[in-house]
Each structure stands twice: as structure tokens, then as C-alpha cells.
Amino acid sequence: MSALLEMRAITKTFPGVKALDEVNLTVRQGEIHALVGENGAGKSTLMKVLSGVYPAGSYDGEIHYDGALAEFRDISDSEKRGIIIIHQELALVPLLSIAENVFLGNENARNGVIDWQGTFQRTEALLRKVGLREAPTTLVDKLGVGKQQLVEIAKALSKEVRLLILDEPTAALSEADSQALLDLMLELKVQGVTSIIISHKLNEVRRVADTVTVIRDGSTVSTMDARSHPITEAAIVRDMVGRDMAHRYPERQRRAGEVLMEVSDWNVWHPEHVDRQVIRSASLHVRAGEVVGIAGLMGAGRTELAMSLFGRSWGRNVSGTVKIRGQEVDVSKVDRAIAAGLAYVTEDRKSLGLILEETIQRNVTLANLQGVSSGGVLNENAETEVSEKYRRAMNIRTPSVFQKVMNLSGGNQQKVVLSKWLFAGPEVLILDEPTRGIDVGAKFEIYGIINELSAQGKGVLMISSEMPELLGMCDRIYVMNEGALVGELTAAEASQERIMSLIVTE
Amino acid sequence: MALAEQTGGETATKSVGDYLLSHLREYGLLFALIAIMVFFQIVTGGTLLRPVNITNLLLQNSYIIIMALGMLIVIVSGNIDLSVGSVMGFIGALAAVLIVNMGLPWLLTILICLVVGGLIGAAQGYWVAYWKIPSFIVTLAGMLVFRGLSLWLLEGQSVGPFPREFQTIANGFVPDIFPAAIGQALAPVFDARQVNVLALITGIVAAAIIVWGGMRKRARNKAYGVVDEPRSFFIARNVIIGAALIFIMYKLSTFRGLPNVLITMGVLTIIYAFLTERTVTGRRIYALGGNQKAAKLSGIKTERLTFLAFVNMGILAAAAGLVFAARLNTATPKAGFSLELDVIAAVFIGGASMSGGVGKIVGAVVGAFLMGVLNNGMSIMGIGIDYQQMIKGLVLLAAVIFDVYNKSKQG
Known part of the structure; x- marks a missing residue:
């Protein structure tokens, strides 16, 4: 030819x-x-x-x-x-x-x-x-x-x-x-x-x-x-x-603790099509130290579920209860959801997760400005220290935290978003497509961070369209289809075939 | 994308020339102001920097600067307010009716006017923030409504004069607190008839504070390894600003001293610079303008913040209206006509971005002075209003083109 x-x-x-x-x-x-x-x-x-x-x-x-x-x-x-x-x-x-x-x-x-x-x-x-x-x-x-x-x-x-x-x-x-x-x-x-x-x-x-x-x-x-x-x-x-990557998903000690977050009977309607129910009485829980996946096709309602949980950022007529450590919490506004211990790492980091024109430092502290201020006055030294800490911990490749976020690669931008939410000190992190559009090396690092979080006893709820990623990372996987959670599989039970068959048969 | 990281790395070790290039905007504005002042000082044969003219310059531009502070916040938050000129005129009219026609005490009148200004801002901000109606449209409507209201309130007439106390808001001077003997003793040194010691000392103290603050910030940055301004630049910048400040104050001291308005402007500028640069609220305003959705998902109450930006704008427009009316000593139905455009121009010349999230208080103030010096200088030279308008328009365009060009080169 x-x-x-x-x-x-x-x-x-x-x-x-x-x-x-x-x-x-x-x-x-x-x-x-x-x-x-x-x-x-x-x-x-x-x-x-x-x-x-x-x-x-x-x-x-x-x-x-x-x-x-x-x-x-x-x-x-x-x-x-x-x-x-x-x-x-x-x-x-x-x-x-x-x-x-x-x-x-x-x-x-x-x-x-x-x-x-x-x-x-x-x-x-x-x-x-x-x-x-x-x-x-x-x-x-x-x-x-x-x-x-x-x-x-x-x-x-x-x-x-x-x-x-x-x-x-x-x-x-x-x-x-x-x-x-x-x-x-x-x-x-x-x-x-x-x-x-x-x-x-x-x-x-x-x-x-x-x-x-x-x-x-x-x-x-x-x-x-x-x-x-x-x-x-x-x-x-x-x-x-330029090197062998024997393990695409880093090893992790799997040990789930007490139930950290419990969502019961969650219902959400579409913001524009009033008669369309997008989430149908979804109930799920995440334990401390557990990485829980949500599998499903596009349009299954995974992002909608996550965003409606996080301060009703999506949808209307949201109903249902959220408990953190057994206590019912108010998540009706984003700031209340953050205060209750939730964090949502968006799938669309450029338009929903970052302020591209701003520096790494200012992005990292944005969701927790109280943490670097007293009496409403910012302490820039503290800000620099905090962002430097995350730059090192997350291995964000940049000459300084005063770089604008728009100058970073996708993987490093994602690390900035993660830093922002970690600094907000959440109990449960909802990660929506955390490795979308980033390269293999950065993916591996993100997986390491997720494992680190679970080792610290945080709960992680992970939405992903890449089934191997869910299978490689999660302790438990919920399968979602047309707004309802149609199945739940443990890591041992789960396989691509079983997930697909749950989606298809329900 | 690795490319961007590497070029970013290069900026860590840059030469003086590179530094100037990457900060052209900030220095450019300052140099432009100085260059224009020197130019007019020469072509007007020294009239521009005569004490009486400097005083005039400050009074003439005070209300623009006061409104530019609020406008900067509105523009940084991603909106615009076209109604400020009309609101300013309306508040002047309201003050005149309350004091002159109804005989209310002037202090009470000031209070009422500021509250009404805040309510006007709230009324407009409500639609922008909670109904998501574009601010351009809401405030365009406001511009028409309040222009009409001023006419209605004044019944088409000019109302005045104001009592003396009210006039001092704009035309008064801060009395010299130092013994007159010192001033008289200093007068021969400066070859002046009198010297206002307070003004002189204020200038020296202000310059010292600016230099000291700059050095502290530089030391702090050094501790974090982020010093990028070459030492020579740091010194030159501080010497120029400090010297200019002392020079202006010295000039004022040989006339009638510190105008009340200058104190008002100075204090407000410091407050708003602090608010925007050092407080949580300020940071959130930039975040809101930079990416509203991301800000909202970070727990920032974007609607409330937008609403408050307009309330603040209303109060500042009211303050400007009071100063304007006091200065003219009369309220006219034409007051504030098309002034919103001068205010907006000042903010954009000062480096703010139309799309929000970018801009500084100091920039807006310098931008306003730049326009003010242009106006004043051209008027002294006897250039017609026709040419003045054209030149001002081109200056605005040039400043923004410069911005865009700069950004595309860096990007």
C-alpha cells in the first residue's frame, strides 16, 4: 500500500x-x-x-x-x-x-x-x-x-x-x-x-x-x-x-470502616423538562476508607446525581436525605454541602473546576478561604504555604504556585482541582471522571492520590466511563442506568461483562 | 503543554528587559501618566502643575474616581453599570430638594442620600443577580429612569445654592493643625506666601508608608523566593511614586492645603484597594468574574456577591453625586450626563478586563487621573471639545489594544 x-x-x-x-x-x-x-x-x-x-x-x-x-x-x-x-x-x-x-x-x-x-x-x-x-x-x-x-x-x-x-x-x-x-x-x-x-x-x-x-x-x-x-x-x-509500568493501578490496602455517607431515596427532576425525572430514588452509601465506583452509560445520570448531591447544583425538585456519620446533614447549598464534609471534583475542570486566568495558589485556596484568613483578611503567607504544600504533595509540575493554571497540562490542572478540594477538608470526595483527558503517567499519580485518601479514612465516590479504571480502583461498584441504581457489585464480583449485563437487562 | 511549563520555568531567571516586557502594562500606565503630565506641563508653560490647577484637577476628577472604585468591582465581577451618571445626578437633585426646598439638616440629607443610593443599587442588582438579566440592559434602563427622575424632581430647574457646610464636602480644605508660625517660617524657604505644614507632612508620611509597605512586601516575597522585580526597578518605581507624591503635596501646601475631597478619595481608595486585594470578599469577587460556575461550585454565594457589588456601586454613585452637587453649589437636571462613560473608560484604561476577573483599584484610579489630566491639559491649551472627545476616545482604544496585544504576546 x-x-x-x-x-x-x-x-x-x-x-x-x-x-x-x-x-x-x-x-x-x-x-x-x-x-x-x-x-x-x-x-x-x-x-x-x-x-x-x-x-x-x-x-x-x-x-x-x-x-x-x-x-x-x-x-x-x-x-x-x-x-x-x-x-x-x-x-x-x-x-x-x-x-x-x-x-x-x-x-x-x-x-x-x-x-x-x-x-x-x-x-x-x-x-x-x-x-x-x-x-x-x-x-x-x-x-x-x-x-x-x-x-x-x-x-x-x-x-x-x-x-x-x-x-x-x-x-x-x-x-x-x-x-x-x-x-x-x-x-x-x-x-x-x-x-x-x-x-x-x-x-x-x-x-x-x-x-x-x-x-x-x-x-x-x-x-x-x-x-x-x-x-x-x-x-x-x-x-x-520510557519505562515499564507493571501495575497500571497502584496497590492499596482495602479496609472499609464505618458508613461515612448515606444517601436515601434521592430524586431529581430535569431543570428544563419539568416532567422528566432524571434520578429515581437512588440510595447508596460510602464507608470510610472505601473507594466506591458508579458505572453507567453516558446519560445514565451519574454526573446529575453527583451535582445534585453537591448543593443542588443541578436539577430541580431535589428530594431525599443525606447522612454523614449517621447524622442527617443539609446539602441544599454548595457552601452547606462543603461544611457538611462533601467535595465534588467536576468532570469539566476547565469550565467548572478552575479559574484558568488565576494562579495555582488562588485556585487551591478558593474553596476554603476561611482556612487562610482571619477576620475576613487573607494571610498571603499562609496561602503560599498551603499551595506550596499541595504542589509538593501532589507533584504538580510547575516552576511556582504563582503560575496561571491555564499554562498547566491537563494532568497538572486536575491535581490543582484535587488540591483545592483536599484543602477544603472533606469527609467524602465525589470524583467525576477524575482521569479524563490526562496521560498515563498523570493517571497513575491520580490513582495514587485516591489510594492515599482512602488510607486516610476518607470516602471516595468515583464516577468513570472507563470500566477498567473502575475495576482496577474500586472496592464496590454501583451500576446506574436511566437515573436509577440498578445493581451493586463488590470488587470480587465485578467484571466488564457483569456491569454491561446489568445495564442491558434492567 | 510541556511547552508552557518550560517557558514558565524560564521566567524565573529573567533579565531586566524581559521583566519590563512582561510587566509593561503596570509600568506603562504609570509612565503614560507621567509622560502626559510632563508634556502638558511644558506645552501649557507650567500651568498644569500650578498649585491652584492641581487643586482644581483633584476636585474635577474626584467624583469620577469615587465612582471608578465601585465600577471596578462591578466590572471585575463580570458586569457593568451604565446608570451611574444618572444616579449621581439624581442624588444631587435629591440632596438639593431635601436641603434647599425642604430645609432638612445637611448631615441628615447626606445620610438619606447614601441610603437611597444603596437602595437604587439594590434595585438594579436584584434583577442582575437573582434574575440573571444582563447588567447592560438593567442599568441601561436605570440610566433612562434616573435621568427622568432627576428632571421630574427638579421640575426642569436648577436648584441651589447649598448651605456653606454642605459645600465644604467638595470645596473645603483641611485646616492646618500645626502652628501657623511653622508655616510662616517655612514660607521663605519655598519662596511661597504660605506653607500648609499638614499637607507637606502628609505627603512625606504617605510616601514613607508606600515605600515601607513596598519593602515589606518585597521582603515577604523574597522569603518565599518569588522576587521577580529587579532591584533597580523596585527602587526607581518607589522613588518616582514617592517623589511625585511629595511634590504634589508640596504644591498643594503652598496653596490652600489639603482639599477635603482628596482625603475622601484617598481614604476610599485605600479601603477599596485593601478590600479587593487582601480580603476574602475581594478574592471571591475576582473568582466570580473569572469563572462564575467554578466559583459557585466552590461554595461562593455568587448571586449575593453580585447583588452587593451593585449596592456598593449605588452608594458610591450617591457619594459622588453629593460631591458633584456641592462643588457646583447647585443641582441641575443635566448633572452626570454621560459621566458613566468616563468612569467606565477610566476602569478599562486602568487595565480591567471586559470579561471580568481582572483589574485593580489603583489601576482604575490612575486611569481616571490620566483621563483627568488629558481633559485639564487640553482645556488649558484651548483645544476645542471636538478634538478633546476624539483624543480621549483614541486613548481608550489605544489602552485596550495595548492590553490585548500584550496578552497575545504572553499567551
Whole structure:
């Protein structure tokens, strides 16, 4: 098979930093090529070079595309040649409909007048193709992240795509939707679309990829061909981090103590669709020192359950009781929930967890400013000491705590969010997708922190869409489906199959 | 992302030039103010810094600065208040009606006016905070309503004059507490007819406090290893600020001493700088403006904080209204017309961000003075109001472009 794309000795330098150092990447016609590497390894930079975000001339090296030297000046230039990139951060207009978004900039128009009938029909066809059951007129705003991802792919398909680049496409997707998406990629491959997939989920990479290229610290480390011999996850991880990672989940002494938090008969209705009950009489408990997982598909109501528990931050007509150490507590406002001993680490750290423009220090102390002040006056020395303490304890990689949070990588940002909540001194932490979008090394560190918390006797309630993570970390797993807790499995009983069968049969 | 970490690491060891580049905004504002003052001092043949003109400059800009303090908080919290000019005019009118027409004591009137200002802020803040109606719209409505109310209250007439005690809010001076003999003894030294010793000493003490505070902060930062301002910069900055302060106070001392308004402004500026930079409430306001959702999920009562920001703005607009009316010694239906734009411009020139979460009290005050010196200097030069407006507009645009450019270079 001939090469569709050949990137030769790409070097890209930013002031003071070599982001890419003679990177080579060869993508053959009609294959699925996985690009893996830790956050900050240079994957995104490489794709920006390819798509023309960094125009020809701003980097060294050559790009050969479709048999000719390609020098893209900007994104539209590369899109014209059929190179379409779908970014991790979706680029949809929330208040436009699906159809309008799919054909944005590529409108189905004659003499500037849009043919809506045709637009809707073509959108419907595309949506069927990507397996999204929504009307083309639905506003993107009303869709979850996973469905928005599918809209992005539909949008790419609406163009004459030859090389589809997916940057972390399944990061926000549930297990089932991820599977569907991967199937979709395989189907597109049959139709002749070449794809590059950037992913942290190695089981997915193994499932779809024909070739895997590993990048570390701005250099190509290895390229593995799945057709010559099967690729193991261990081999990829070794190349990614430059060391063997025998245990993906650190060991932990499992010892559950007294019941720390008990939620009974929790009911929540949708804030906009008044007649839709999102959480149906959920009851659960978390013991001291226990890590409890909540498994479920996207839309099962896991985040909604967590946020409604945490100061009724989501939903309306919330009812039910929460007890901490047997005492009923008031969690009707966020500050009361914090005072009662709860903390909620959001799945969406950038828009709900952090103030990106502020420093690490100011983010860490935000949920417990009383702890660094007296009489309402802040003690900046104490603030610096506290944030320095967490910087060291959490191993937040930054020159100083006065760095703005926006300058940190995803893993380090997540550690800042965790620091913030640990400093608030909670009894029970609700972690919503705590390792989403962060690299293998940082994940391992986050797992270590979770274990440390449980060793201290805190209760941890962990929501995750990655089943291996739940199975690797949790003592007990609740299975959630359509707003109800449909099953409960101990670590010994739990397996991916059992969780899925609970979801499917209930 | 590793890239960002590494460039961050580089800033730890930076040269003087790099430092200046990364803090261009803060120094730029100060230098711009000094440069403009020097420029006008030369082209007006020394009129700008004559004691009487400095006094004038302070009086003319006092109400803008008082409102800029509140506006900074409103803008940092992620909102805007377009009604302050009208509210200021309305409170002036209210004061005139209460004192002149109804004969109420002036102290009681001041109290009533401040309470009414707070209520006006509360009325607007309520819709913004609890109903999530954009502040632009609520306060635009307020602007029209209170302009109309002033007209109605004054029945289209000017009302005045005010009693002498009320006038001293704006036009009074702090009496020299030191024996007159000292002043007379000093007068020949400065080649002046008289010297107000209190003003002179206030200047020296204020400069000393600023330098001392700066040194303490620097020592503290050093203890935590976060010193990034080169020593030469630290010294130069403090010498310039200290010298300027003493110079201005010396000039004032050779005229009538410290204007009451200057004390009011100074005290309010210190209070609000402390509130925004050192208190829990202040920090929460920045968090609210920086990311409202994250702030709310961190247990901050975002609605109440927004509400209080508007109440505070209302009270300060009322205070400004009292100063304005006292200065003119009359309340007119036109008072405060389009003044909200000057206040907002001062805050943005001072470095605040339209999207909230960024901005400093000192910046807003310097921004207001910058506009004030421009106004005053151009008026002395006899430049027409037409050119004045254009120049002020371009200065605002330039300041914000500078901000955006700076940010994109750093980002």
C-alpha cells in the first residue's frame, strides 16, 4: 500500500523550546494510524503542523501528501485537500441546530440562498451514518458532549474527507458510544477514508489501529505495525513513558470502616423538562476508607446525581436525605454541602473546576478561604504555604504556585482541582471522571492520590466511563442506568461483562 | 503543554528587559501618566502643575474616581453599570430638594442620600443577580429612569445654592493643625506666601508608608523566593511614586492645603484597594468574574456577591453625586450626563478586563487621573471639545489594544 501522507523530519521550535524534533510520520492509504504519547509529547503540535495551523515555513521538514510536496498556508488550505481534523475541544456553535452546524462554512446553497430541505435530508443521512438519533433541527446546545462529538464527525463526513484526524475522540464518550465510534472508524476505513486517531485509551488503539506511532518529548520513539505482529498495551505504555509500568493501578490496602455517607431515596427532576425525572430514588452509601465506583452509560445520570448531591447544583425538585456519620446533614447549598464534609471534583475542570486566568495558589485556596484568613483578611503567607504544600504533595509540575493554571497540562490542572478540594477538608470526595483527558503517567499519580485518601479514612465516590479504571480502583461498584441504581457489585464480583449485563437487562 | 511549563520555568531567571516586557502594562500606565503630565506641563508653560490647577484637577476628577472604585468591582465581577451618571445626578437633585426646598439638616440629607443610593443599587442588582438579566440592559434602563427622575424632581430647574457646610464636602480644605508660625517660617524657604505644614507632612508620611509597605512586601516575597522585580526597578518605581507624591503635596501646601475631597478619595481608595486585594470578599469577587460556575461550585454565594457589588456601586454613585452637587453649589437636571462613560473608560484604561476577573483599584484610579489630566491639559491649551472627545476616545482604544496585544504576546 502506498503512503498517503509522509511527514519527514518535522522540527518545530517555539521561543526557547523545541516542541518537535525531527519527527517522522508515515500514514498509508486506507489505514487507521494511531498516534499516542503522553500529554505534551507533541502530538497536537504535529497535527497543527499538518493541518496548516502552523503554516509552511514556520517549521522545518517536509510534508508529502498524496504524492506531492504539500505546503499548507492555513486550515482551509488543508481542508481543501481533504485533511479534516476534529479537535478535542469541539468547535460547534451551541445555539445553532445540528444541520446548521454540520454545514457551517459549507452551506448547501444556491446563489447564497440555503436549501433547507436538502440540508436537512443530507444531515439526516449523515446522522444515521454516525449513529446519532436526533432531529437535524435540534440545537447543539441541548446535546451532551458525546453526541456533539458525533455531530463533529458528521460535519467532517459532509466534506470530501480523505484523511480524518480525530484528537481524543472518545475522551468524553461512554463505553457503548466509544465502541460505536470505533466501529464507525472501521466502517469509514472500508469506504477508503484514512484516519489518524490520537488517543490515550490503549485498548481502543489496539482495537482499531493498523499502525501505532509513539511520540515522546517531541520525537518519534517507535512505529509498530499491527499486521506483522500483534501490539500489546504494555509495549505501547513502555514506549510512551520510557519505562515499564507493571501495575497500571497502584496497590492499596482495602479496609472499609464505618458508613461515612448515606444517601436515601434521592430524586431529581430535569431543570428544563419539568416532567422528566432524571434520578429515581437512588440510595447508596460510602464507608470510610472505601473507594466506591458508579458505572453507567453516558446519560445514565451519574454526573446529575453527583451535582445534585453537591448543593443542588443541578436539577430541580431535589428530594431525599443525606447522612454523614449517621447524622442527617443539609446539602441544599454548595457552601452547606462543603461544611457538611462533601467535595465534588467536576468532570469539566476547565469550565467548572478552575479559574484558568488565576494562579495555582488562588485556585487551591478558593474553596476554603476561611482556612487562610482571619477576620475576613487573607494571610498571603499562609496561602503560599498551603499551595506550596499541595504542589509538593501532589507533584504538580510547575516552576511556582504563582503560575496561571491555564499554562498547566491537563494532568497538572486536575491535581490543582484535587488540591483545592483536599484543602477544603472533606469527609467524602465525589470524583467525576477524575482521569479524563490526562496521560498515563498523570493517571497513575491520580490513582495514587485516591489510594492515599482512602488510607486516610476518607470516602471516595468515583464516577468513570472507563470500566477498567473502575475495576482496577474500586472496592464496590454501583451500576446506574436511566437515573436509577440498578445493581451493586463488590470488587470480587465485578467484571466488564457483569456491569454491561446489568445495564442491558434492567 | 510541556511547552508552557518550560517557558514558565524560564521566567524565573529573567533579565531586566524581559521583566519590563512582561510587566509593561503596570509600568506603562504609570509612565503614560507621567509622560502626559510632563508634556502638558511644558506645552501649557507650567500651568498644569500650578498649585491652584492641581487643586482644581483633584476636585474635577474626584467624583469620577469615587465612582471608578465601585465600577471596578462591578466590572471585575463580570458586569457593568451604565446608570451611574444618572444616579449621581439624581442624588444631587435629591440632596438639593431635601436641603434647599425642604430645609432638612445637611448631615441628615447626606445620610438619606447614601441610603437611597444603596437602595437604587439594590434595585438594579436584584434583577442582575437573582434574575440573571444582563447588567447592560438593567442599568441601561436605570440610566433612562434616573435621568427622568432627576428632571421630574427638579421640575426642569436648577436648584441651589447649598448651605456653606454642605459645600465644604467638595470645596473645603483641611485646616492646618500645626502652628501657623511653622508655616510662616517655612514660607521663605519655598519662596511661597504660605506653607500648609499638614499637607507637606502628609505627603512625606504617605510616601514613607508606600515605600515601607513596598519593602515589606518585597521582603515577604523574597522569603518565599518569588522576587521577580529587579532591584533597580523596585527602587526607581518607589522613588518616582514617592517623589511625585511629595511634590504634589508640596504644591498643594503652598496653596490652600489639603482639599477635603482628596482625603475622601484617598481614604476610599485605600479601603477599596485593601478590600479587593487582601480580603476574602475581594478574592471571591475576582473568582466570580473569572469563572462564575467554578466559583459557585466552590461554595461562593455568587448571586449575593453580585447583588452587593451593585449596592456598593449605588452608594458610591450617591457619594459622588453629593460631591458633584456641592462643588457646583447647585443641582441641575443635566448633572452626570454621560459621566458613566468616563468612569467606565477610566476602569478599562486602568487595565480591567471586559470579561471580568481582572483589574485593580489603583489601576482604575490612575486611569481616571490620566483621563483627568488629558481633559485639564487640553482645556488649558484651548483645544476645542471636538478634538478633546476624539483624543480621549483614541486613548481608550489605544489602552485596550495595548492590553490585548500584550496578552497575545504572553499567551
